[in-house]
Amino acid sequence: MPDVSINLDGRKALVTGGASGIGAATAKFLCDLGAEVAVADIDADKARASLAETGAKHGVGGDVSDAGDADRMVSEAAAALGGLDMVLNSAGIGDDLVPVHVQDPERWQRVVDVNLRGTYLVCRAAGAIMVKQRSGSIVNVSSIVGLGAFPGRSAYGVAKAGVIHLTKTLACEWGPVGVRVNCIAPAYTRTPMVRSLLERKVFDPGVIERRTPLGRFAEPEEMARAAAFLLSDWASYVTGAVVPVDGGWSVYAAAGDVDKGTPLDA
Numbered sequence: 001m002p003d004v005s006i007n008l009d010g011r012k013a014l015v016t017g018g019a020s021g022i023g024a025a026t027a028k029f030l031c032d033l034g035a036e037v038a039v040a041d042i043d044a045d046k047a048r049a050s051l052a053e054t055g056a057k058h059g060v061g062g063d064v065s066d067a068g069d070a071d072r073m074v075s076e077a078a079a080a081l082g083g084l085d086m087v088l089n090s091a092g093i094g095d096d097l098v099p100v101h102v103q104d105p106e107r108w109q110r111v112v113d114v115n116l117r118g119t120y121l122v123c124r125a126a127g128a129i130m131v132k133q134r135s136g137s138i139v140n141v142s143s144i145v146g147l148g149a150f151p152g153r154s155a156y157g158v159a160k161a162g163v164i165h166l167t168k169t170l171a172c173e174w175g176p177v178g179v180r181v182n183c184i185a186p187a188y189t190r191t192p193m194v195r196s197l198l199e200r201k202v203f204d205p206g207v208i209e210r211r212t213p214l215g216r217f218a219e220p221e222e223m224a225r226a227a228a229f230l231l232s233d234w235a236s237y238v239t240g241a242v243v244p245v246d247g248g249w250s251v252y253a254a255a256g257d258v259d260k261g262t263p264l265d266a
């Protein structure tokens with residue numbers, strides 16, 4: 001009987017934004033699958049505090065959008081773990097839902113810097129190790145907002161579309177030396193980021209549930225499973241892929257709510 005489980009025994013993984021939400025769920029899932037994990041987050045205390053919950057070995061603080069911090073976090077993680085085989089780039093921030101003509105350009109830049117430049121800088125630092133060792137796997141976190149236009153979300157949308165293009169570029173650059181780069185494009189996932197938007201009534205959860213073919217929000221663990229697949233050898237011939245983990249959001253093209261479509265019990 002072949003071993004049909006995803007086994008990450010001894011693999012060394014860095015998860016950015018790993019102190020919360022999708023990053024924390026993925027850090028925990030990678031640990032459950034046998035990996036040795038380091039968590040990087042802008043909040044160093046939160047990163048270290050998350051170790052007990054996730055089972056990760058090492059926590060490091062820094063801002064992914066700062067080149068010095070990104071280099072330091074990657075090298076510190078690799079030193080603490082004794083190598084680097086996998087990276088999940090989950091560090092990110094949301095935006096303010098304002099139209100471009102009244103938007104603060106500095107705020108626009110910050111959202112792009114954290115979500116896109118941060119992903120680029122961590123890929124760059126991890127790539128320096130992975131290209132040299134001729135192996136490695138990176139998963140970036142885009143969004144359904146990177147797949148289609150959302151009014152009021154120009155900064156986040158531009159950044160997440162950029163993450164998709166960066167992923168494809170790196171897959172082609174590093175494929176010849178066996179380094180794979182993929183990305184997931186989540187829809188609404190019940191993390192602290194989304195909970196704060198819901199508390200501020202930025203959107204109505206019912207509207208989203210009715211617009212989603214699977215009819216509900218995602219749990220962070222559902223993102224973790226998709227990310228772990230792409231990071232693992234199960235995805236050994238997958239690179240440059242953009243995997244929507246969105247309950248069908250991005251393929252729904254009809255007008256109105258999903259449940260107003262064809263009656264299933266007729």
Ligand SMILES: NC(=O)c1ccc[n+]([C@@H]2O[C@H](COP(=O)([O-])OP(=O)(O)OC[C@H]3O[C@@H](n4cnc5c(N)ncnc54)[C@H](O)[C@@H]3O)[C@@H](O)[C@H]2O)c1
Nearest residue numbers: 017020021022041042063064091092143186188189191193
């Ligand atoms: N939750 C969703 O519905 C959803 C949907 C699509 C995409 N995403 C993306 O998933 C990723 C994770 O989001 P989440 O919902 O888990 O959010 P979250 O706020 O729960 O977690 C994000 C983590 O990133 C850290 N972080 C923020 N800025 C950072 C920086 N400059 N440097 C280092 N760490 C930083 C935060 O401290 C936090 O721990 C983000 O990239 C987000 O854009 C989330």
